[in-house]
Amino acid sequence: MSHDDATGEGRERFAPVDDQYDPGAVEPRVFDHWEAADAYERTVEHRSDGEDFFFVDGPPYTSGAAHMGTTWNKVLKDLYIRYHRMQGYDVTDRPGYDMHGLPIETKVEERLGFENKKDIEEFGEQAFIEECKAFAQEQLVGLQEDFQDFGVWMDWDDPYRTVSPEYMEAAWWGFSQAHERGLVKQGKRSINQCPRCETAIANNEVEYHDVTKPSVYVRFPLADREGSLVVWTTTPWTFVANTFVAVDGDLTYVGVDAERSASAETGTDRLYVAEACLEEVLEAGRYDDYEVVERVTGAEMVGWDYDHPLAEEVADHPQGEGAGQVYTAEYVEADRTGLVHSAPGHGEEDFERGQELGLEAFCPVDSDGVYTDQAGAYAGSFVREANDDVIADLDRKGLLLADEETTVREGQCWRCNTDIVRVVTDQWFITITDIKDELLANIEDAQWHPEWARDNRFRDFVEDAPDWNVSRQRYWGIPIPIWTPSPDSSATGDGDAAGWDGDMDEVIVISDRAELAERADQAVDPEEVDLHKGTVDELTITEDGTTYTRVGDVFDVWLDSSVASWGTVAYPSETADYEQLWPADLILEAHDQTRGWFWSQLGMGTAAVDQSPYEEVLMHGYANMPDGRGMSKSKGILVDPGEVIEEYGRDPMRLFLLSVTAQGEDMNFSWEETEEMQRRLNILWNVARFPMPYMRADGFDPEETTVADVRADLELVDEWVLSRLQSVEATMTDHMEAFENHRAVEALLDFVVEDVSRFYIQVVRERMWEADDSAGKQAAYATLYRVLEEVTALFAPFVPFVAEAVYTTLTGETGHPTVHMCDWPEPDERLRDPELEGEVEVVRAVEEAGSNARQQAERKLRWPVARVVVDVDSEAVAAAVEARADLVADRLNARRVEVLGPAEEWGELRYSAVADMSELGPAFGDDAGRVMEALNAARVGEPTLDALRTTVSEALDGGVELTEEMVEFRRETPPEVAGVEFAAEEGGGVVYVDTALTEDIESEGYAREVVRRVQEMRKDLDLAIEAEIRLDLAIDDDRVAELVERHTDYLEEEVRASDRGAVEDGHRRTWDVEGVEVEIGIEPRGADRREASSQASSE
């Protein structure tokens, strides 16, 4: 809507607005207004004395632009931030960005043309970190511009960034707290290693694809008995590290003498396999005969020794205490051979079982996937490429039974698609398995919406969660603040922890910059120091004659965001906000964060301070394509929010995101629905636009004339719409408090479309059009103003632009500088009247049925009907219709409304019967035809068999026995009466409309036909509403002309005709009114004439 001075001063109330809601025009104006009026800053300031509400923003990762998912997320956050502000809270709205991590390193490497870690080392760590920092910052700016463009109000000038010293320090502090509670340790773990990135990949960063791999059956010769164990694998390269063979203790295994007689490779082998797998193994090994010579359980095989299949090639193969033996293991299934080759230096399950058994985790593979010298003959080969060599060696030694291929799901690095290798390396852990009970207890302290997300999914996950591996062997991350004793006293700076025995009491964990400055050997300025790897790796600590050096690793990025609840308030460098606000009142993310940020925060909060860092969680779904597929930027399957804005606007997009999808569910984006949202907002726009010219013309002043001032003059519909408004407010507040935003906004849209637009405004239009000002008119103005003002506030958090535009036009200079400073409207109980709401609901049901009946009778609404008869089935409905008969008469343009209660019969009604011949036939035989004719011809006063029997018996000159099955009753209304059923909450009935014409009705009907056409001609001339005209009317039918002239006063008042007579050079048109030719001429009078002609000439 239009105003030049965006600060509110001098802006004109009820100023003319665009005819159509055009988001493309409204939104830029609102942005300008916000900027000029400092709308955001003033809104924040307005609530600065309110109760604190600590919202914590889950930081989006800074690689790539905002997609529909992030858009939805931020718009939801904006909604709840705005809502809580309107509820009076002083809301923390600091946005955050997750800026560390491998994905950014990968992108920077691409940009710089790097292929692996060595390129980074050559480029220089510090320089590489600076590149990453610059890249992440670039991405941040792009993201932030997008978020602002969506109309999201957060503290964009001061986002928290996980790369800032204050934030990194927050991570150090949390980690050091966990350490002090004894929850940090170093340990070996089987990890997913990306050989290209040379780092561990979190399980959730692994993507699975189907790949073709070797499928080999190999026999391991037993050491102290005849025969071999048969194992199967898809990773022959791991045979190098084979340490034991696993069996299922309960499973039956057989020893067989298997023969190949037909082929070239003749001979007999004694093989041990699970009995259930025997056929498969023999077939794979191309044996054609066999004899079972032994049958044992897996348990009985435990302790059997075998020879390492690559003992000659790998001199260092596992051969210590307990190696090369059979053990039981949970992970064995009666599949393939029923015996599992186990390498604790690689596989996760193998590793865990190996730990239990006290076996060495032999891992002769480096971080780049290349065998170390320990791998003997294979040293220097990339493991996957060594598969063929291993297979060839096994074949040469006669150990290979079968060499096939199979398709399996294989993990790949999510960034570079390199196949993962499982290796065992030294990693740092937060041992959350030690605090499982506390974690499970702390879950209870947060309320989730929807609840099942916590009680089903989240709890299961927490119960099964392993220790948290927080270390990554990369560069772009928060350095792990652990300094370990160095073997020599000189500072090497390479983070080598050799020389330290793993005792956590002997390490130093630094918790903040001040402590670092104090304890470091080098001079450190805590204000200036950058905590990244390039800097801190140079720092050593020397205490009691021992020099400590930092471990080389950085934190997994999940640790970064896990400290967001205190990182947001810059704890520990600032303490006041933390003490006042923590923990978070609300966090709000998509369901992938259940095992992501919801979890990492709980884990970190519990490890550091044994408390849940958040109290309430709103979980939403994923944004999918219209057909339900997931969006994927890399595959080009996506809907770009920018395009949606371009096409339909910000508010319609927001409204779609906030109104269509239920809490916790995935959203399927829909262009059609977004367009529909624009149409709904157009109704809001028109509802607001409709009364303004009248208010302006009559000089209505909402400050002077409030609803309270016009209480006595309120009409029924005014009271009704005000009551409905209160109910909608109560409903919306309930839904918003339950985080059911889609229900809340649906209730509001319903109110605007159904109640205000379709009913209230329809009813109130006549009052607005009255020429003279009146108390009733002022009452309508005050009512509608109140409705619009509060509706605008209710819409504000959902569609901030259009709400702002309407609000500023409504309030002019008198309101807040922005609608977003308004309080959330609370229902005023004094205005609530549930009984009235019920009555009007009945009236509307009756109106609907009545309109339908009119349509059936083909009588336009413009023509009055003599009477409407409402036959109801409940006293409550009868009372409602009787009480509101005037309104019913008005809505249906009826002269009279009659109500028939449940006990009354309408004397004019008759019933007929439709005969069912399949029943009549058997019952009456030859007479069936006559009975049918009599039945069909019968008209009875009540729908009962008795009445029918009497009538039919008379017609047939003899009694007949009728049953319920034989007939179906039909209502027969009098001629020119149409009846339609209706139903309301407290009962229903039938509305009969009597459309019989009388001269009186014709007179009014024709008069209204003429009025309508004159109005159209006034509009042709673009006349002002109050402009007066001279009217020239010639009707080519004397009877009709006389009928119309009976309503001369009405006619002249309606069309503002202050003069009658010949119109020579005015606007003339000839109309066909119900078959009668009517010639109309009009011309504006006096001052209106000049105005009209000047308007005409300007077009």
Add this chain to the structure above:
RNA sequence: GGGCCAAUAGCUCAAUCAGGUUGAGCGCUCGGCUGAUAACCGGGAGGUUCGCGGUUCAAAUCCGUGUUGGCCCA
């Protein structure tokens, strides 16, 4: 392979928790209104409630199973 969520009119969703005649908006179509008018309002058609099986007097709803999609995990 496992867990959680979803599947209802051409489209987007209600009704499912707590079993009782499947409903709304859009679209389509027919009509009305005519100073909100490129707006607004009414009627109508449109359903194997994803398939199969079970429990029940009664199933969209509860149970089992399969299919498809989403997310998480392996």
